[in-house]
Amino acid sequence: MKIQCLHGFYKMSEQNVGQASDFSRLYGLDLVARDGYITFDLLGGAPDHSLIGREFLGFKAIKTFAGSPWDVFKANEVVYDFNEGVMKAISTVTEIVVVVQSGNRLVSKGLIAAGSLDQDGRKISGYTAWYLRNTASWLYTEVTYV
């Protein structure tokens, strides 16, 4: 299962049949298909534009913007919190995660919530992660910061 986090928007794709349902059971989160990828239920309705002052996904937009949903998230400085199932201002995410280098990969316990701080205090804006079903662990091939 491959997961791309783009400015707090999550795109998933199965590498083997059944990974999505495994992931859904593991995290207790509903997933939906959208534009050729899988994402969290709420993000299935993420808009491709925002109007300043108008709510989208329960969050009041701070900018008028049009683009990909993840660009709309970035413009409005908001991320999806899959632990709570709500949108949050990225500045309010204060979780600290440990990301360590392991060979040519990065490893962290569990799935990183966008906006989390790494051990060096850098705010994580995105990543590419792989869920390994056999070991129920996560490998990260790319991590980007705000």
Next chain:
Amino acid sequence: MSRILEARCDASGKVFVNDHEVTDAVLTTDGAQASTGILVVDGALAVYLTSSVSDLTTTIEKTASALGQIAAALTTLDAKPVGGSGSAPAPAVSGQVTNIQTAQTELESLKGALK
């Protein structure tokens, strides 16, 4: 990726989409009168566009009307040249009146053929 949304602008220059005010929209017109148009949003740029055809139509109507009034006045003067003893009659202006009337006709034709 850009989005085009139906919008309107009130007489104070405020832009609305479905009655929601878009405070960061940029107007390409003066916005001194209420209008309907579209809001083009491309990235962080939001531009309100309205059709100025009605403004142009009104301008042409008023200009053609003014030319008609001028031509009529000159025709009247031409018909009744002022000329008492010791003063010369006013010069004939029928040629100029024809030119003005031609311009008026052209403007009225243009009004009906606005793109």
